[in-house]
Amino acid sequence: MGQPRSSEEAGDFIIGRHPVEAALKSNQSINKLFIQSGLKSDVLSGIEQMAKKKGIITQLVPKSKLDLLSDQQNHQGVIVAVAAFEYATxxxxxxxxxxxxxxxxxxxxxxxxxxxxxxxxxxxxxxxxxxxxxxxxxxxxxxxxxxxxxxxxxxxxxxxxxxxxxxxxxxxxxxxxxxxxxxxxxxxxxxxxxxxxxxxxxxxxxxxxxxxxxxxxxxxxxxxxxxxxxxxxxxxxxxxxxxxxxxxxxxx
Structure with a gap:
């Protein structure tokens, strides 16, 4: 069993490069961006720049941290923690x-x-x-x-x-x-x-x-x-x- 998530990391996560890019381009309320440390990628660099322009906290973390946050899903080196998804009427x-x-x-x-x-x-x-x-x-x-x-x-x-x-x-x-x-x-x-x-x-x-x-x-x-x-x-x-x-x- 993995370690429990901290309170600041609890909630919903968007996982993977394309979904994260879409979230950053939208009005979704994003709490924090997690990027895998030591992973070189133009796409990840672009995502990090987008987050900085929006004033979103970015943290470089080991792959094991992303594995934990994503419940072992294929996260492609990037996850954003978001506010709960809002439903429409x-x-x-x-x-x-x-x-x-x-x-x-x-x-x-x-x-x-x-x-x-x-x-x-x-x-x-x-x-x-x-x-x-x-x-x-x-x-x-x-x-x-x-x-x-x-x-x-x-x-x-x-x-x-x-x-x-x-x-x-x-x-x-x-x-x-x-x-x-x-x-x-x-x-x-x-x-x-x-x-x-x-x-x-x-x-x-x-x-x-x-x-x-x-x-x-x-x-x-x-x-x-x-x-x-x-x-x-x-x-x-x-x-x-x-x-x-x-x-x-x-x-x-």
Whole structure:
């Protein structure tokens, strides 16, 4: 077992060169930058200069220290300690769409538990112009350092709202004019899906899919045809296919 973190180091960490660069370029509140001592790199030098310009405390530490802070993840010689990631509100998501003068395109994640899946989904959502992600407060992964690393910086730009009840939220979105689509084995071929108007897409849990009550609240269901021996896809892979169909149909 490693040594416990001190109080100044407790909290969230962003790990790896690209995620750290994205954090430094954003408005994320950064407490301290840790760089591996004795590691020569133009990228690390650039990161250190960015931090100095922003007045961020920088500390050179041995690799063992970074291994401890990152829980043995591949930190690439750099970590930043940040304030807890802030969640958006549903109103913030609508504002994100309005600022771009686009009909809303939201993603709803029904109890996605794997932080790597959430990070990958955020990365795709950011690339495809999704205006925000909605997750439940319970029985689902939140915004963690692992999510931040996997998202390779998308966590800095993709608003994420946490809600108490997804079914109630879906009903409110429908009242606001959104069409809500879920995923199921029996549904419309996703390649025929048109997401031009105000739209929300629901992605289910890695093992159980979408909960029955939430499925019942959806306006329609989409399916991804499969002709191989394996009849299921990783949640982040399925989400990517569906998000990009939405992106394509919206004429981006």
């Amino acid at each position: 549903i109103d913030d998501l609508f504002k994100s769409a309005a600022d771009k003068d686009e009909p809303p395109f939201f993603l709803i994640l029904d109890n996605v538990e794997d932080p790597h899946n959430l990070g990958s989904i955020m990365r795709t959502a950011d690339a495809a112009g999704v205006h925000g992600i909605i997750i439940p407060k319970r029985r689902a992964v939140g915004l963690t350092s692992t999510v931040a690393k996997t998202s390779t910086g998308a966590i800095e730009y993709m608003p994420v709202a946490r809600v108490t009840n997804l079914v109630n939220t879906v009903n409110e979105l429908k009242k606001a004019g959104l069409w809500v689509f879920g995923t199921d084995m029996d549904g419309q071929d996703y390649r025929e899906w048109d997401a031009k108007g105000p739209t929300a897409l629901v992605i289910g849990n890695e093992g159980k899919g979408i909960s029955p009550l939430l499925k019942k609240a959806c306006d329609g269901m989409l399916t991804i045809p499969m002709i191989g021996h394996v009849q299921s896809l990783n949640a982040s892979v399925a989400a990517s296919l569906l998000i990009y169909q939405g992106f394509t149909s919206r004429g981006k």
